[in-house]
Amino acid sequence: MICQRYFLTILFFAGFLVNSQGQGTKSTTLFGTVTNALTGEKMSGASVFVMEVRKGTQTDKGGFYILSVPSGKYTVKYSSIGFKPVLKEIELRADQVNQDIQLEEDTKLLDEVTVTTGKPEENVQKVEIGASRLNIRSIQKIPAFMGEVDVMRSLLMLPGVTTVGEGTTGINVRGGSIDQNLVLMDEAPLFNTSHLFGFFSVFNQDAVRDVTLQRGGIPAEYGGRASSVLDVRLKYPNSEQFSGSGGIGLISSRLTLEGPIVAKKLSTLLAVRASFNDFLFKIGPIALRDTKANFYDITNKWLWTINNRQELTFSGYFSNDNFKIPSDSLSSVDVNASSSLFGYRTASGTLRWQFNVNDKVSWEAAAVLTNYRASTMIPDSANAIDLVSSITYQNLKFQYSNRTNPRHFLKGGAGVIGYGVQPNTLTPGPYSNILPLDIEREHAAEFSAFAEDEWKLTDNFSAVIGLRYSQFLRLGAATINRYAPGGPLAEDVVIETETYDKGAVVKTYGGLEPRLALRWTLGATTSVKAGYNRMRQYLQLVSNTTAALPTARWTTSSPYIKPQIADQVSLGLFKNLKNDMYETSAEVYYKKIQNALDYKDGADIVLNEKLETAVLQGDGRAYGLELMAKKNTGFWTGWVSYTYARTFLQINSPFPEERVNNGNWYPANFDRPHTLNAMTVFRPNLMVTVAFNFTLSSGRTATYPFGRYTLFDPTIFGANIPIYLNRNQDRIPAYHRLDFSITFDQNPEKHPERKWKNSWVFSLYNVYAHKNAFSIFYNLRPYALTEANKLSIFATVFPSLTYNFKF
Template sequence: MYSLTGYVRDSVTRQPIQGANIFILETRRGVTTGRDGFFILSVPAGTYTVKVSHVGFKPIVTSMNIRELVYREVLLADDTKNLEEVTVTTEAPDRNVRKVELGVTQLAIKNIKRIPAFMGEVDVVRSLLLLPGVSTVGEGAPGLNVRGGSTDQNLVLMDEAPIFNASHLMGFFSVFNPDAVRDVTLHRGGIAPGYGGRASSVLDIKIKEPDNQQWTVNGGIGLVSSRLGVEGPIVKNKFSVLAASRLAINDFLFRLGPVNLRDTRANFYDFTTKLKYLLNEHHTITFTGYAGKDVFKLPSDSLASVEVNASSTQYNYQTINGTLRWNYSINDRLNLATTAILSHYASENVAPDSSNAFRLTSSILHRQLKADLSFLANDFHSLQGGLSVIDYRIQPNQLIPGPFSNVLPVTLPIERAYELAAYVQDEWTVNDNLSVMAGLRYSELLNRGPAEVRTYQEGVPREPETVASAKTYRSGAIYNRTGGFEPRLALRFTLAEGQSIKAGYNRMRQYIQQITNTTAALPTSRWALSNPYILPQIADQWSVGYFRNTSGNMYELSAEVYYKTIRNAIDYKDGAQLVLTPAPETELLQGQGRAYGLETMVRKSKGFWTGWASYTYARTFLTIDGPYPEERINNGNAYPANFDKPHTVNIAAVYRPSTRFNISLNFTYSTGRPVTQPYARARVNGVIVPIFIDRNQQRIPDYHRLDFSMQFEQDPAKNKRWQSSWIFSVYNVYARRNAYSVFFKMNSRSLTDAYKLSIFGTAFPSLTYNFKF
């Protein structure tokens, strides 16, 4: 037996094509390319007719004489006759109907780039807000809320390395360089057992494969940032590299604004690289690296959380990630992938005043080793299994005074733990109409020393004053273990051609959480591991959906309903102080959460007009009912979570009349999020004090916005070395002053003065120039 192996790529962009079919006519056997466009097919020696095809590309049929290992790079050209290459996703045209998984959406980067962007900056994460079941607490807020989950309940991966803060400029943009991203997959239901560690969703970002045939340079110049990237072969067909960078220096923009903003700083940079080495047809080694840093300075502020008044506050935060992966294709049915992962996130608040100067720092170090084995047993069973071990090291907070400062130093103990996991999965095709994907994951957290574990008095609320004793554990000693099984199940039943019903259940355990009592978590918020007092969050989600494709897969219709419960859901006491708190368990509360909703979507993926429209009905409630009045919220009654938005409508449309020009529009509407308003006021020593009763019983005004963009490209039929494009966009076309929050100032003349804070209260035009050669 000999092997036919290689890659299938786009002839213009040189990007890998997932799902391309390689079919040998004589043997009637074939394979499908993976996400990196790679294929391997074993055949006896001989001469064969090989057909390579994919929807939206012109098929290739060629004759090959295979008498030894044959390597081929196949380049497919776009079939632009009917412009049907303008698709919404990179998935197979009927994947949404045929695949077992549900609640999974994949977006290709070329379609993300067509979505109108704020100030011309293409944003991978913000594009997901146009999908059903995904929301945020407000414009410019970091993180996503997926199916009733908080922002820290999303596992964000960049080539398998976790990202603990996926935002630049305090949440305005994401850390993912669009020039380096290949595709984006969001798992919000029916999550495979290979993923774990978060209670809500998985956002899987894949970096594109570097071109191993020719060198290219690409980049862009925009209002917020400029980009420059390069990729190509160091050794042709063997060793290739990709490097992409962004730089944003925006101080000059604030000098054009009001006087009180002219000393503001808002700068960042990031660098993404990927190296790929193909030893032979069986062994591939890849390395993905990322480094990014933000500097955000407010000209005047007060850090009341550390009881220090400062003339200015500077927020610095940075991420350094690295992933080393060895892929061993044992044969055409068995594959082993071994991965070493390092992720480090650090943040600091800086106050420069000499008498009160300080640095408040925190950091998290994630080191992981994992192995995944895939086995194609036969045409009916596809098996997977894997092992993982994570080593956590968290520095919650450290207060470092300046050289002449009156501030006293504070260092909280470092938290250390191991997270162990193992999983198995079987995707079973029972018959033509029924497929099952069943899996089981087991995970466990082991807290280890050195550590001091407090014991609290019985019969009284847990407070710093009620500590009864403390026990010290030596370095490496295991002082707490918690874990359990996480079953996953998904079913797909075909009703008729192009129609299916899917149902799924999954349990997720989360052992690490972001500790913050603000509506939108700051990038500098601390993280904490589960321990004897902060129990892991456990989410159980049930979902069922109907999927249908019509008109040759031109139109896709879907409707999903879900119900999710969360044990040990986290919220905080009124007035909780979390910064520099050595015992956060005395400030946070845990209870029950439940979320349910309906997600509907219709999508058109071919023709001059493409896009989608979706409607989501979603509710999220928390119930915190502790044994003492101080440990209850709303007297133990259910109340809406901060990110509860019952109604959301999203519309995205792209009109592409030619290969050189397209127009994009998107519109979004959502119910205003909950807020807590004062019910009354009291005068204490001449000071007006607001009185709050129940939490999250009012709402800010509803949100809606329209965006627009136009893209001008060169004629792809003219094969020029230098390729360029212009993108003109307008964010918030009709200048809607959407409320980010509503706050109140008490005075003696009236009960309250209410104020509405708008982040983007006007239209934002932008112009971006992109190039490639």
């Protein structure tokens, strides 16, 4: 009821503004497509700016733009990072004017937007709030760990984005856990975004076109996660000529080939990256010589241009990781073992068809399939096991877009998703003492539909009004436990089980998810924005470790585990200075979470057949302030950002065993109040680029023992037993790190006819070798005083050297 009143008020106010603006000057709609002159690729995020009226927009995912201005003669600037800008004198007299533009790459550009989260004017002119865009050219300038350009690590330089520590998978966005981020690669969701347990991301830099992180005012077409959307788009294959690129580094090497198969009809891109580093451990300390750490991934994209109005694309991705340690320190299974072999892989494919009815109306349809599989293998004969889990995701969806009315950009669509979850299957070896276990599979379906209108009410006021509806069905075959009424959920109080046949509906959840974004421009360089969105999450990651491993357990909503529901409001002020040379922004947000998930003390997650007895749900809240200032042009570019953010949970219940911290509010594992990031790039000439980035943040929360007691049982030699009281009431020391890189490019003026281009990148990660604490643990040696120890993942400086090439 509150949501309905809210929307009616907004619509009434919008109608009043429209009716009060009068007829005014006759306007003309300018529209068209921006493409790469060399490859023919449609360029998303290119800037289109009318100089005289200081009004602009950006191209969408298909390179299309549309802009309404008063009739007249104008100079229109078309630009994008790393391309020569195009100035066109256009006379706008008719109702509609079509202008298609091709942009050429510019290797001589010194005053380019070297590092930016968007385009000049975008932060002021776009209606969306809490959105950041990173062009792959920008990401490549950020100093990388071991020379490996990392999309996920680059996001940590943005305000509102943190992680629990180095070498961990996933990111935390505005107080959300890592599973609350919907990560898409050409519309296919990824359930693990890292290689080698978080050291590198799964995205190959040579195949990525751009990255968009939506963390506030999320469009209605997205759903299924409670915190943010990370949309990674792959490059379109070069349809004009064959080309290639790649690099050779200390950790991994890569090669990308692309070009036409059938001229102007069919083209493809193939990017391969591999890391085989076992030889590095052979020459290291004896304790590490049995360690294995390698991965590879393959990214493939096909483009079939059916005709000038239709295209068909296929994007495929496959990755595989193997990680072996000579101990069981990472094993989540309570088994004594001399070594553990961890493996995980992702296979995904997206088939997408787009039909442009005309220049302003289009249809899209997509079929998506993703499979993620994780395994833990312990080879010891007496304790040999193979623990396997997997997720299968299937999605069929369509979308309609209409730009016929220059004041309205209408979008709508629907889709259906199928989930198949294999929680864990434990298979013992032929001589193992371990008993087998096969946890029941989970099946579910999700239906959704959405409608959205980007409505330009006046020249200074615009709104994006969206509504999404989702319906989730937990399906059989399934066996549901029924517990004694009036008491807590526990394994020993199951009174009966209820069996559901295959396809039968076990439990349903669903509801409306309203979305709203408002923009009010206060002149050409200043705007105020506000946003609201509700998100529902039906698939959840369950872990009782500080940093969830790629082998952690996923589960769907059930009669006992409810979907998480997040409501977020945000408000921002955006101001550009000196012809958009400088951008500044300030945003505040507040988020309320229903059914936030946490675990019981001492919970067994991995091999628990009654998972609902090990987890708890309650309320969550997150709020924060995000400040950012950027310099976009010149020999020196970069940004500085500061974030104040808090995240709290409350798990309360009538039963003491189902409370955390006695039912009081407590900070989440990933709560970091203060974060400061600074990034700068200096390009003194065409051949040298120097980059620095610095980060400083509060230590994350931790739980330290309140005391200890000693057992003098001779069988355990007087072990010290820690006593824990409240959760997450302490903090590890603050985190800070400086990185540096220098890039030497081939002189483009010396041999301009050469097709082979190369560069060398030297980088230093953690320049001053600071030993940042990942965790604090205690040495409980028998008959000894308890000692605190600090675990550092990267406790020294890490140099790297990478050779990149392009032809």
